[in-house]
Amino acid sequence: xxxxxxxxxxxxxxxxxxxxxxxxxxxxxxxxxxxxxxxxxxxxxxxxxxxxxxxxxxxxxxxxxxxxxxxxxxxxxxxxxxxxxxxxxxxxxxxxxxxxxxxxxxxxxxxxx
Amino acid sequence: xxxxxxxxxxxxxxxxxxxxxxxxxxxxxxxxxxxxxxxxxxxxxxxxxxxxxxxxxxxxxxxxxxxxxxxxxxxxxxxxxxxxxxxxxxxxxxxxxxxxxxxxxxxxxxxxxxx
Numbered sequence: 001x002x003x004x005x006x007x008x009x010x011x012x013x014x015x016x017x018x019x020x021x022x023x024x025x026x027x028x029x030x031x032x033x034x035x036x037x038x039x040x041x042x043x044x045x046x047x048x049x050x051x052x053x054x055x056x057x058x059x060x061x062x063x064x065x066x067x068x069x070x071x072x073x074x075x076x077x078x079x080x081x082x083x084x085x086x087x088x089x090x091x092x093x094x095x096x097x098x099x100x101x102x103x104x105x106x107x108x109x110x111x112x113x
Numbered sequence: 114x115x116x117x118x119x120x121x122x123x124x125x126x127x128x129x130x131x132x133x134x135x136x137x138x139x140x141x142x143x144x145x146x147x148x149x150x151x152x153x154x155x156x157x158x159x160x161x162x163x164x165x166x167x168x169x170x171x172x173x174x175x176x177x178x179x180x181x182x183x184x185x186x187x188x189x190x191x192x193x194x195x196x197x198x199x200x201x202x203x204x205x206x207x208x209x210x211x212x213x214x215x216x217x218x219x220x221x222x223x224x225x226x227x228x
Contacts, residue, residue, distance in 0.1 A: 051214060
């Protein structure tokens with residue numbers, strides 16, 4: 001069955017550190033890729049998405065992600081995190097023309113001020 | 114504008130009871146999705162509506178779960194004979210269109226606890 005793996009369940013960083021959250025999926029066909037964020041007490045919101053074209057996509061709040069097809073990966077990055085980035089981050093994949101999103105288990109990111 | 118709203122925000126029920134969870138999508142959004150999120154996991158797809166019809170209900174775990182969207186706007190997720198394993202946060206999302214390029218906007222969820 002298709003799956004999405006997020007390698008780290010919890011990440012703790014200091015402010016200004018660089019961030020990379022891993023996401024791998026298992027599916028050999030066409031995919032759409034997403035990163036969602038859930039801030040404490042808030043609902044899920046889209047950070048960025050990849051459908052086609054440039055594999056390096058930029059999202060809101062200085063986040064970016066790179067789609068590496070050969071590695072089935074879509075890692076999320078931010079060069080310098082802020083305390084306000086404390087949240088849970090979810091990677092999600094849509095397979096082919098299917099409308100379903102398949103989700104990773106999420107990574108809880110804590111930024112120490 | 115108003116986002117996706119879900120009611121109630123919390124629901125505690127006894128095992129075996131029937132519950133209804135409501136979702137109000139963003140006005141004008143034709144597509145509506147239900148997901149379930151168990152503790153420590155990502156959301157899990159349940160069902161997708163395009164207009165009034167369920168276009169994909171392959172994620173519903175069993176026949177105790179049913180969802181409707183009679184007028185193509187508000188949707189209700191219905192769970193019969195609830196079990197403790199049904200405890201989770203139930204998320205609703207809507208999108209403007211049916212194309213794959215449309216973003217899904219999520220509501221705050223309903224936390225269901227079955228005792």
